[in-house]
Amino acid sequence: MAELKRFIVRRLVTFIPTLIGVTLLVFIIANLIPADPARAWAGGEKASPEVIERIREEYHLNDPWYVQYVFLMKKLFTNDIVSPRTHNKIWDDLIFGTSQGVAGAGTKYGRFFITLQLTLFAFLYIVFIGIPLGVLSALKKDSPLDSAVRSLALVGVSTPVFWLGYLLIYIFFVRFRVIELAGFPEPTQRITGIMVIDALLLGENDIAIQIINRLALPAFVLGFIGIGVIARITRNAFLETWNADYIEFGKARGLRKSRLMRHALKNALVPIVTVLGLQFGGLLGGAPITETVFGIPGMGRYMIEAIRNFDYPALIGGVLLFALIYMLANLIVDITYALIDPRVRY
Amino acid sequence: MEICKPILEVKDLYVNFYTYAGIVKAIDGVTFTVCEGETFCLVGETGCGKTVTSRAITKLVPEPGRIEKGEIIYHTPYGKINLLELPEDKLREIRGKEIAYIFQDPAAALDPLYTIGYQIAETMVEHKTVPKWKEAFIKAIDVLRSVLMPDPEKRVKAYPHELSGGMKQRSVIGIGLSNQPRIIIADEPTSYLDVTIQAQIMDLLRKLKNEKRLTIILITHNMGLVAEMCDRVAVMYAGNIVELGTVEQVFKNPLHPYTKGLLRAVPNPLTKIERLEAIPGTVPNLIYPPPGCRFHPRCSYTMDICKREKPRLVEIEPGHHVACWLYSR
Amino acid sequence: MSAEEVYEKKLLDHLSDFFLKGIVKIIDSIRPGWSVRNKSKIDEWRLMFYALNRSPTGIVGLILVASFILIGIFGPLVAPYSYNDLLVFKNTHYRFIPPGGRGPGGEIFLLGTDDYGRDMLSLVLYGARTSLVVALLVIILGAPIGIILGLISGYYGGKIDELIMRITDIFLAFPGLILAIAFAATLPDRIRGLLETNPWLQNIMLSLFSLDPADAPRLANLLSVIIAIIIVWWPGYTRIVRGSTLSARENVYVEAAKAMGMGSWGIMIKHIFPNILAPILVILTLDVGSVILLEAGLSYLGIGAQPPIADWGRIVYDGSRWLIRGYWWLSLLPGIFILLTVLGFNLLGDALRDVLDPKARRSIEFKLKKKKR
Ligand SMILES: Nc1ncnc2c1ncn2[C@@H]1O[C@H](COP(=O)(O)OP(=O)(O)OP(=O)(O)O)[C@@H](O)[C@H]1O
Ligand code: SF4
């Protein structure tokens, strides 16, 4: 366990330069790319000269770039940036929640939590459909099921998420009205930040059910690519471990099949976890599209609304937040990796 | 010579591998008997079928292989059973408990994600020799001590990658012995180790055999080891046993042209048999094996009958068998 | 004996032989005697084609990809209408004609019309051009960056490798689409300026995308998308090239070339690059698919092509408003073209991976051998 601690510390140390790099890249997007960042930050073409001038002062846009960088980061990390569109501080919109939501209604949950919940649902689909499907197709190698999984993986990565979304909306909403597309119920109190769990904790079961009903289809659409990919990876990883010498030796030791499976699965988990981490990035990236298709007010949608309304501060906040979550997810993947495989702890 | 009380009889075993390139006739009618308490050796060039034969004993032939024919008679204290007809779950109870294996490559045989203590304990718990995991972990230390693992209390918590090659092999042997099997099948247990460790491991096996009255089936490339360790030896060539007898019989009076070549080729019995310079030609392709005696393309005594008919294993003197037309008609 | 004589050939094999011969002839005319010197290499290529011709997924992929390219090139030329022919202003009955339906003038609209009475078939044909050009520009402009940086990183190692890898780390810390959105949304400002000061660039782009000059102001968004995709795409590509370079560097002939005093760049170009070509080709094929998908996604979000420019992702978005009303063909039909195109590249890439693997090829070689007469 001491090694594990050392591994985590070492991993955290490499985390820092990447984090600095990420903030630099965000800075480049924010300040160097629009022809006139002050105008962009003030809200684009419609902004009045006074506002632009104020922004120029506030963000030190007449100073050298490193001063600008430091001030931007300071403002970002102290939640001191206001969206010219929603007039909320961007981290209130995104994380902390506001009394004054975009549509006027207040929300206890920042946009981030809505996306998080959607992503977690999609992740569940990937794990609980993809992995068993992969194991089955490995055990039934070269069967019709196996080729079906192979095709699913190929079709999955080729399917435009938005198209799949509309196809399912057409079937389940337009043709047979079995899903809801409007409204987004909230539990009365924010506890963990994940709405379904909060609702269940509060005993508001009907709200929990509404949330699940609302998210089941979008999460499936978001996870669809990943299901095939994970099934494929699981199949190949499992086949490889299933033919490994230690499984053969396990048979020779007289282990039961369920135990052999356990050994094979745990070993196969090493590549699977890596790909799951990558898939998590894919899910986050897919959020803007899925949220647009299904009208879910998550942070992807928030970014797109920001772009359409020339709300650059909100866009920058969203980009940074997405990167931070993804980095955190990768950190978790690496630590899980070390937990599974004692060899990487060194 | 002691009288032989059979513990395992392999009768007329055939194994084929169904590969894309064709059917590999890997084991082609192998018959031998192992006596209780002896060390029985299988020797032969690489690819002659030693591993496949040994695994077939408990029906462990890997895909795409199939046991086509044969009987494996195992003598339990309560009577004889044919292992090939036993249902899978009964067979599982015998593997690792009554007939245990030591694999060729210890580094690959151990699951890298579990401590060796866990893997030893698991083997015992699965066979219910020890009822509880907790106890099994404590017993695992004793097992490691019995295979002379240095510092067993600490090593029991070690992962395979934290051990040296010799220590890994000791762990594998420990796993094999943990349920006190009656037969242990050691497949080149030292081929991945350096010479001094090889000697230590062999001493260990010999000691265990004497203490526990274990029956050992030892598979090796190494003629020196055969001379040192074995009571009886079977020489294999291309899926057949070509000669079988006590070590003395086979070493002092080799009958089969292949055995003669083998002993000539290895002036230093400690070298591995990789290629036999003394015998011209190469190991035959087992998809299209030579008809008749599979050795005939390389044999300097080949007669007409050798190319047509396969010689059977016949007893020339008590306990000394050979499969060659020079000795039978 | 050359591969030509030894193997039993199918129609497709003759076709690929024809194709290969053409290429060899062209190279020969530039460098006389090339084909004689590289006979074994050409035979290897020939075999690769034969293997591909025997992979069912490969053939399906090839057909899909070839149709996409043909539609991309000739689509706008054969389209019955232009992408900005708003027939609704002629006659409101041109709106929402279902696939296969007839307009007021009796003309058939194979894929129907949209809310402005635009011919969906023409939109799809023009949209193919947009996708094709975006994909091509991303590959042509982006691949050299990825390849050169990957080669440098893998070949030299040490500090420079460390630096390049840390930079890729930063880019890969963002979910791909998010970074692309950020750049595609912020770049147009500058690109617009660039286009205004360089009319020649604007004209090239207009003709490449087959656009009406009136749509010139909308080019900035398209170009931003291309640049954004390159920015997101190069780091992963660099890493793959680096990996292949690392293993190619260990080869004997690289050692030999070094011993003979060949320069680093010479070795990279002459010895390493040809050896990593196979994996690069596979990844590129697969990546064309993901580039098309990414571009469609950005346009769907309203960040890429602006209306009335025909773009598959954008068409789906514009049509999606009418899905609830039951006009499914406005959004679902164009989406199928994206799916089939991307699927084509993925199938082809998958098959190429098998074909370029020497082990798999050998087994095909084995099967192909003519039975002795
Ligand atoms: N999985 C398999 N697929 C196809 N053929 C196999 C397979 N395993 C074994 N064989 C064939 O069976 C024959 C015997 O192999 P085996 O492993 O028993 O040889 P061996 O005597 O143990 O050799 P070594 O000394 O190298 O361990 C080989 O010729 C090989 O071609
Ligand atoms: S049977 Fe014939 S070929 Fe075979 S070993 Fe004896 S003499 Fe040689």
Ligand SMILES: [Mg+2]
């Ligand atoms: Mg072997």
